[in-house]
Amino acid sequence: MFEPPLQRVIDELARLPGIGLKTAQRLAFHLLHVEEADAVRLGESIIELRRLVSLCGRCFNVTAEQECTICRDLRRDPAIVCVVERAQDIAVIERTGEFDGRYHVLGGALSPIEGIRPDQLRVRELVARIDDEGIKEVVAATNPTVEGDATALYLARLLKPLGVTVTRLASGLPVGGDLDYADEITLGRALAGRREL
């Protein structure tokens, strides 16, 4: 349809998640009209990304080194590990400033519907770390979804016999929220998890 080099960019962009053919066309034409240096910088940054960034050998976080900055930080408590579904979840938890242990990226959550079983997640690697690093507590910070809850429960059953405390992030009302707008499941969990003041 378009000139081959242009069509190629459109096709490659359209393979990205959430980018349809129309958006890919719009982006490709945008790249044709910006400063050439800007377009080249985008292209190079994508190529460099894969050359420079890989996954931490310990926790599977994103890193430019053998191990990620968090695993290499000696001030972090190695006895407590926060298990997340995806590497990008780490940044969200780090931003709270409330956690000073290490992480473990599972690579997803259990899902019978999508056919995701424990051996497709990094569960074996987590179990190996329990002994190696003397982990005492695992915080299951998987998403508060059916899949995330099931994964947390699975981890609890698997790790408790190893003498590890498995905890779960609290579910409840979002801070600044409004009771009126809370769904009944969230409100139910907020009630069940109520604390004495």
Place this chain on the structure above:
Amino acid sequence: MFEPPLQRVIDELARLPGIGLKTAQRLAFHLLHVEEADAVRLGESIIELRRLVSLCGRCFNVTAEQECTICRDLRRDPAIVCVVERAQDIAVIERTGEFDGRYHVLGGALSPIEGIRPDQLRVRELVARIDDEGIKEVVAATNPTVEGDATALYLARLLKPLGVTVTRLASGLPVGGDLDYADEITLGRALAGRREL
């Protein structure tokens, strides 16, 4: 926040139109997890785009040569030129199979609000083509917006004294549409432009 090479990709992606920081993060993490060859192919296609594709010296369409495939096509009628706002509009008109003249990409539409004046569009280049190529009709295919209409009117006033017929794409009801859903301005134009059967 993230490792520098990752943050760089996020920043570059977030500069694209319609891509916010959140989407940029999602895309960057996606690129970290796909096959390395796929990520590299995207990066290279973007760099190649600017090396291989430029604008047609005659009509400012996108081309990998000195002139675009349409300008080089001897079967196209050089006496009729379709003026569009952007190069991507050419593909839309070509898809109808109803136009066999050449094109001219203005590079936008007149807009006093956004400060776009005739000297910021490729109007001078269009006027130069009238004589050079013996153009008899200019189809103003700018968008059916206030700016596009104003641009079409401006071109009509400018080019009529040169002996050129300036025409405008018909406004009216979209084919397959429903009277109930037509806005009053479109319906008004459909009435004003009614034809005898």
